Amino acid sequence: MTGGSDTIFELLPMVFARPGEALARAEAVLDGDPSPLHASVAHHVIGMWQRDFGDLRVALRHLRRARDLAARSGSADREADVLGTLGVALVHAGRTRQGLAALERGVARGTGHTRARVLYRRAYVWWVLGHHREALDDVRRATPVLRQADDVIWTARALTLRATVHLALGAVERAEADFTAAQRLWDTTGQEHDKADVVESRALAAFRSGDIPAALRLFDEAEERYAKLGTPVFVFYIRRCEVLMAAGLAPEALAEADAAIAVLDRIGGQTTRKAELLLAAARAARLAGEPDTATARAADAVRLFAGQQRAWWETHAQLVLIEARLAAGRTSGRMVADAAAVAGRLTECGSPAAPEASLLAGRIALRLGRRAEAERHLDVAARSRHSGPPLARMTGWAAQALRAEAAGSSRGVLEACRRGLDVLDDHRMTLGASELRARATAQGAELAALAQRASLVSGGPRRLLVWSERWRATVLSAPPTRPPADPALSRNLTAFREIAARAETARVDGRPVPALEREQRRLEREIRSWTLRMRGAVPGDGHRFDPGRLLERLGGGRLVEIAELGGRVQVLLCGEGRVRRFEGGPLADALAEVEHVQAGLRRLAHPGAEGRLPVLEAAGRRLEELLLGAAVSHLGPGPLVVVPPARLHRVPWALLPSLRERVVSVSPSASSWLRAVETEPPPDGGHVLVRGPGLATGGAEVPELADRYGTATVLEGDEARVPRVLDSLDGAVLAHIAAHGTFRADSPLFSSLRMADGPLIVHDFERLHRSPYRIILSSCDTARLASVGADEVLGLVTALLPLGTAGVVASGVPVNDATVVPLMLALHKGLSSGLSLAEALRDARAALPGDAVHQATGWAFTAFGAA
Template identity: 80%
Template sequence: MVFAAPNEALARAEKVLGAAPPPLHASVAHQVIGIWQRDFGDTRLALDHLRRARDLAAGADSADREADVLATLGVALVHAGRTRDGLAAFERGVRRGMGHTRARVLYRRAYVWWVLGRHGEALEDVRRAIPVLRQADDTIWTARALTLRATVHLALGAVDRADADFTAAEALWDTTGQEHDKADAVESRGLAAFRSGDIPAALKLLDEAEVRYAALGTPTFVLNIRRCEVLMAAGLASEALAEADAAIAVLDRIGGQSTRKAELLLVAARAAQSAGDAQTAIARAAVAVRLFAAQRRTWYETHARLVLIEARVATGRASGRLVGEAAAVAEKLASFGAPAAPEASLLAGRIALSLDWTADAERHLSVAARSRHNGPPLARMTGWAAQALRARAAGSTRGVLEACRRGLDVLDDHRMTLGASELRARATAQGAELAALAQKASLASGGPRRLLVWSERWRATVLAAPPTRPPADPALLGDLTAFRVIAARAESARMEGRPVAALEREQRRLEREVRSRTLHMRGEAPGGGDRFDVGRLLAALGDDVRLVELAVLDGRVQVLLCGQGRVRRFEGGLLAEAEREAAHVQAGLRRLAHPGAEARLPLVEAAGRRLEELLFGPAAAQLGSGPVVVVPPARLHMVPWALLPALRDRVLSVSPSASSWLRARWTAPPPGGRHVLVRGPGLASGGAEVPPLAQGYGSGRGAGGDGRPVVLEGDGARVPRVLRELDGAALAHIAAHGTFRADSPLFSSLRMADGPLIVHDFERLDRSPYRIILSCCDTARFASVGADELLGLVTALLPLGTAGVVACSAPVNDAAVVPLMLALHKGLGAGLSLAEALRDARAALPGDAVHQATGWAFSAFGAA
């Protein structure tokens, strides 16, 4: 009962002790309380009760009872960090127990061997226990033993064996009422899904297990550890670090298991390292190493040392000593049969290369490269990274490019199993090293075409295929509706000065629910989409259009100028300097949005000239006189490109990649030509452009059907109706307050009458509008994630059928937006593209600072 209904078992055990029971019964009651405290509470109290249970069992002269308690005590001692005492208790328990009882003791010792990372001993003990438990028809303990054996197999990378044992265990659990063990079985299946590379299934199963544990009121420290591992593999390292640190705080507060604290510190260190926080990784890993060493857990101690070395290298501490330490860790992990051994060999080889120790590097990298053909995707990625580094050390450009191609193909296939665009984008970080190696090899070989191909290979890949459409899940739809209602109530409360803390908590809870359900989606499209073809791009550009792709190698901007049938390379400035200048420009535009800041206009224009020199270098003089398409890296998404002198009077469009520009160019408009005009609440201008636009289109200027646009405003601008009308429209103009969420970009929103219209809503469209104009602030802001990906409203629209978007990357003066929008639509009505119409609209604005800054803040994305 202590696992099926732990709190009820605790209460009944305390009731038994309150009735002055005989020693045998008292021993059982103290053991139950000890188990509860061991797993869900204070380890110190657990040891007190279990020692009392042991003494009472000895006094009752029951060898089997004493053996059973000794096994429970042994587990508690090991979890308290007293490994020698715990193993001694097991030795006595095995000697005292007979038959069925001894099998249960062996199972628990196998569990302890697993906790200690001694997997051979664990498999031997569980092998001895299972036949006896089966013969005794002990369903519960047989299922536990099968689950444990599966877990050990997973630790050793034997996924198929683990699956067989998990399946057999689950069939047995279905015949019992052991709810805690059933939850553990679901959690274990989540771990198996993760080890096989199925991240969406792993997240779904772990979330289900958490719900089951919550119903029992039991802590979830092992679940926390496993979910952190999955989050890191999904590119959500910062979330994994936050979850691990929170679990450590809870464990410290209740005086919980020392072994679990060490494991949580290890996973926190790995998460910090993945998130780029090397100092935090060093601090967490160093404590974990000490705890594991004290607990005699060599398997885990070795893994913690690996993270510690990785973090030290990340701080620039490469040395011959670290090569030796990494090599020793790799050798020890290989002796354990640990799947992380190739990662350690890769690290040793990478450090050796940085020291020009080529012979040592080759030795370690050749070992790591063996993993490239087998195992889960990220393990094969490690192998291909090692192979690429071997080729670079040997001076083989062809070998580097082949290894990078093969490795990124593995990651492409893995990435497309993910249904959520957020996970697809973040997963690209795993390929950043391979993409960078290929770009450097391409640059060294001197071919700008090759550099362009590799710049495109791992840029904006999330746009290569539409995201998996969210299922028609009533729970998800209900959460979205509830989120919208709560968010609207919270916004109203803030505006009226009422308390919002409770509403904000509920909003965050609903956001977690929506996001969680979205992350569970599996991908539907195999592979990584069409391969980029330079010839195809140059043919589409013709003689007049220039495409400028900005690549970044070793911190410096490389300018790839495409057009007139050729690709030329120029060198720009340092990326860090360009980012700082872009931030200054953004600050200047924010000030110019308010009247009275005219004196800052020359300063902003001067910053634009400096930014152009850093970004384009000599290429700025080679742009010709025709249209220009700019393809910036993700870290330069905030640049207002129309401010740059060489682009100011151009037909200018921006695209996340050359590939996405080509797809947008060949996207056909939908039949019918329906126009939709939306005016949301709370705008300073009141969306003043919408009525004249409605009148203009209503007089026959380009609308479909009867010539009149669909106008949604007031109570009519509610999210369900807006989405229904936007689906498949030829043109949508949305005048609504925009909010960018840097912390969760897919919750960036446009305010409608019933609450926010978020990116997750747009992903439910069968086809987003062919052209979209977003006339308010912050609609073209993005979060840079993964290798070179952008998450935000505009990038959500482009894979869904939108060929062109006009949006704003900075705060603007709402009143000044109105004439810009009217002029823009005038150009569209005359048959111009979005980029052409926006160029003419800027030129038609008054020459004062406010209007000029407003024009610069808007960009045309795509190719419509």
């Protein structure tokens, strides 16, 4: 290509409109015999492409060549323009002094419009370095000149940059105004990369204003735009990691940051972006409970930022490094001083993270017993509790609660915890996805623990019960936002079922499945991404738990709520008009015993393991001592409701000796049990019997149950397809589903029941207007749940409870299919005579033969809820 000057200069904006085409055309120019001016532009284009999308070392070679050719061409503005781009590349390579010097020469050499572009680039570099006020000064000087020149592209870039700097300083409203103005300008251009960048920046602004669903939606839109361009975008990954962490998805943020670092290393990309990705990975690792990984990533980030002379970033990395060391159990006076120094520097540069650093200094000082010093730092951190985004206010209330605890004021602790959890509750209810609501509770775990500790010291068992309920199973306090009838979501769910079914068939036939599994994972990501973007529409109930109402509804029964404080089990026994507290054993011992019990039940699902029965029974006795302690002798003769913490959801309660012949039901919280008790069955609901494919017994109980209920809807064979099953389940009074269950620990809302056309997943159940009043899941693993957040559980059972289901019977371990059939028939016999699920399950266990396999099957099933 040897066109005129106008044509060659069109390649510069094309780098961010059609990157691949710009690179190819620039290389074509150099294949000819270009003039120094044209060759300078071509090398400039290649250098820009390599700087942002490729190898930074290659970029620097091309940009230096472009600078030299510009000087030969005799154009001072051409040389200034290249110097501006070269300065940015040098800074990204960690050569900060050289980069700033190149930019200074560019500002001096350029005139008018060109000089304004170089000022914009220097403003961008100031932002990268964390010098936000200098960035604002330069962009304010550049913008009027760019406007006057009617340079739409560079004016839009300047507005986008100014908005981004405002975000870094916490000025969200100013940022929004600039992003909106920039968006209007970008819409008049063909700059596709720049358009994607402003969508990405708006996502960050939505997040900073507290709107996580909008942020996730905009990030998805930006990702789609970038994907069409085929270029890596490392700032995008850094920003999205921040939102994923705030949404409680820290492991995903860590995986995304580490993957981006690997790509960056492979292509020889910008070291500035590597440092920022390391910082994101460190934050994510700390939140994911990996303090050693967090320490290593943060230390690398500190080293890189220091070498790049990026003091603002270095200070933020030092904050994460100290947090990671504290999480690893390290404390020292030096750490207090370091955290205080970091807080001071963050305050000086106007960072919204300053209160977090002050809280950290106060927390470490408290651990060292330096109360006066802790009070100073906590007082500073507590000032953020009345303003700013929700998570910043949470930091302030956490500091206030720690101050009150150090001063010995239980009332002050409880008030601060109440106010802080109210803030987080309001924030959670903006989230439509039950997964995000559950994971967000992790941010309130410390406040909940502080309140429980204060209640234990001064308030007695009843107050401890109230606070145990305050942050337990909150995701069940309101129905999840029901997904609208979105055609794209419906298509993805249908395609997911089809691909999953084909993959299962291929596995059975021994055929390769990698391509099908990749497509299944892609569809899972699409479905999950769609649900995470839903906004909350239903307010919570305010968690106004009333112990008096609970005690009244219990009648002659008892409710045992198990809490954990300081590593030990606390047993709150409710009944006879009062709440009493007993102490159990170490929680760690109980958790270890649960694993032994689970393994024993799995073995007993197969004949020939009968010799393990005494071992399993002995484990049940140990579990009873650890989990119930002296409360066992006060349980009374009536029905018992057990409310375990999330980490104990796998306990087979019927195995405990004192509970084997009792009517026992399990509930995620006392509040959810009360709601279940007060749930009325649908007046015109029918009975639904579903038999899925591939069962060892063929779901042998279903034909007999069909005869028992007479008019029941029976779905089997090709009739047992997900759309038909969901339609029949909606509003049923009783549903019995005999289908293979699959629990997904990696993604609990994709736990499923196997139907004729593929898996029926939790996301499908959440689309019901009202789930069945009673539901019986007769296959194994259907009661398994994932513990997430502070004290939340996700899975099939918890998806049903807030949607109108008052009671569920399900198994949490693999069971022997043949022994399930008589258990289910006996269970339904009890239900037909008017018993509750828990009563019928107790009687069904007693009716089974006395061999080990039948006993293990009976213990594996649990009644949840109150129906």
